[in-house]
Amino acid sequence: MHRRVSRQIDFENDTVVRVVAAAKQLFAEFGHENVSLRRLTECADVNVAAVNYHFGSKQGLTEAVFEQLAEEATTIRKTRLAAWAAMDIEPREKLEELISIFLEPYLGEGRDVEGRLLSRFFLQHRLKPTDGTNQIIETFHNPIALDFVQALSELRPRLNRDELIWRYIFMVNTVILTCAEDTSFKRITVLSGGEVTKTGRFERRTELLKFLVSAFWD
Amino acid sequence: MHRRVSRQIDFENDTVVRVVAAAKQLFAEFGHENVSLRRLTECADVNVAAVNYHFGSKQGLTEAVFEQLAEEATTIRKTRLAAWAAMDIEPREKLEELISIFLEPYLGEGRDVEGRLLSRFFLQHRLKPTDGTNQIIETFHNPIALDFVQALSELRPRLNRDELIWRYIFMVNTVILTCAEDTSFKRITVLSGGEVTKTGRFERRTELLKFLVSAFWD
DNA sequence: TCATGTTTCCATCATTCGTTTGATTTGAGT
DNA sequence: ACTCAAATCAAACGAATGATGGAAACATGA
Numbered sequence: 298m299h300r301r302v303s304r305q306i307d308f309e310n311d312t313v314v315r316v317v318a319a320a321k322q323l324f325a326e327f328g329h330e331n332v333s334l335r336r337l338t339e340c341a342d343v344n345v346a347a348v349n350y351h352f353g354s355k356q357g358l359t360e361a362v363f364e365q366l367a368e369e370a371t372t373i374r375k376t377r378l379a380a381w382a383a384m385d386i387e388p389r390e391k392l393e394e395l396i397s398i399f400l401e402p403y404l405g406e407g408r409d410v411e412g413r414l415l416s417r418f419f420l421q422h423r424l425k426p427t428d429g430t431n432q433i434i435e436t437f438h439n440p441i442a443l444d445f446v447q448a449l450s451e452l453r454p455r456l457n458r459d460e461l462i463w464r465y466i467f468m469v470n471t472v473i474l475t476c477a478e479d480t481s482f483k484r485i486t487v488l489s490g491g492e493v494t495k496t497g498r499f500e501r502r503t504e505l506l507k508f509l510v511s512a513f514w515d
Numbered sequence: 516m517h518r519r520v521s522r523q524i525d526f527e528n529d530t531v532v533r534v535v536a537a538a539k540q541l542f543a544e545f546g547h548e549n550v551s552l553r554r555l556t557e558c559a560d561v562n563v564a565a566v567n568y569h570f571g572s573k574q575g576l577t578e579a580v581f582e583q584l585a586e587e588a589t590t591i592r593k594t595r596l597a598a599w600a601a602m603d604i605e606p607r608e609k610l611e612e613l614i615s616i617f618l619e620p621y622l623g624e625g626r627d628v629e630g631r632l633l634s635r636f637f638l639q640h641r642l643k644p645t646d647g648t649n650q651i652i653e654t655f656h657n658p659i660a661l662d663f664v665q666a667l668s669e670l671r672p673r674l675n676r677d678e679l680i681w682r683y684i685f686m687v688n689t690v691i692l693t694c695a696e697d698t699s700f701k702r703i704t705v706l707s708g709g710e711v712t713k714t715g716r717f718e719r720r721t722e723l724l725k726f727l728v729s730a731f732w733d
Numbered sequence: 734t735c736a737t738g739t740t741t742c743c744a745t746c747a748t749t750c751g752t753t754t755g756a757t758t759t760g761a762g763t
Numbered sequence: 764a765c766t767c768a769a770a771t772c773a774a775a776c777g778a779a780t781g782a783t784g785g786a787a788a789c790a791t792g793a
Binding site for chain 2: 749750751752753754
């Protein structure tokens, strides 16, 4: 089932590359709905019509970007999951490792832009699903989601499958909202009276990991 | 500090009432960014100009709606928190009760529209904060957030304050995204192979509660 | 050099949106 | 009945957006 979701696009073409690069940056920062084609093409130093020419429509561009991203994420996870299955360590540590793998595409080293973009894509899909986003989810994300649920059920046999699916969804929700924005972390500083000031990728990853391990450990 | 955030609005006026009612329904279902004033006023059976006349702008309307909602949520929680403090039950049960109070404005009985609306408001604030939303957060939500963190720190003295603030934020993120949309719950049915079909308010509340209690129990 | 297909560019279109204008209606006070 | 301010209405404005059509520029191979 490796059928391509989107139309054929010449990713060798300079214009296409620059458009995609600009789209990643801008979509990640502002959300794809808040970026007009004019602003995007200006930022990419490309004519306005280029997007419609190469991608058919703005929708076509966003789906191309998000599909590329989904593919990356799947690759990262599949690779690490294979190694994970062979690990012979104590259960709690293995759970932590598993969740760490889940977090990787969002909070891994050097995935600042891509991580935010990926979570924004999910957020958009959640709030306004389209045929395009549905297809990306089904093709790339559902299979690996089942892999995770399966792995979890082997680690935590006490929790039945329904329960694990629920919790998996909650985990996804926690992570994608946490990675899609910065606002709530400014709030951490406020709520702590200015004590907590380090709220970057590394701290988020650490704290999120503790939170989620607890949530599954029971 | 009971200063009103928004301008004075005649909530006795029929037109105002109908506009607010329509806004609640439509904003909850589609998100306030996806509802045009024309559609809204048509639904409320009111002239297009009514919104600008009574609320100053579309932004004014949304802030009025959200402020009203925030006030409700605060009242609900303050009342139940007072009763909670006096409860003499075992810690884990008390934790469960505390989180249940947190969930109340989102998933309480008869809060389907309001719960979704409230979570959508937060979501909007997270993705695109404005002066208006900041003020609502500061006035209504920050104080009670501190109450929750304080209550949590009494229940779980092992976790230090920073840690609790982080986890509180994660809880908020989980809940608001879980309550803001339906899409992820259709996905539960898909992932479970059609086994799990009941994903309504009651089930969400039950499962979310278990998840969050685990996450804080450690 | 020429022919052909591809890519880029400019100008413009149609639509949608929030907002404003200015005339008209409503209703309470005298 | 008259006044006047508040409320409502139809109509239109200006800005922004995604999308196009067709001319121009470019590249490629004969």
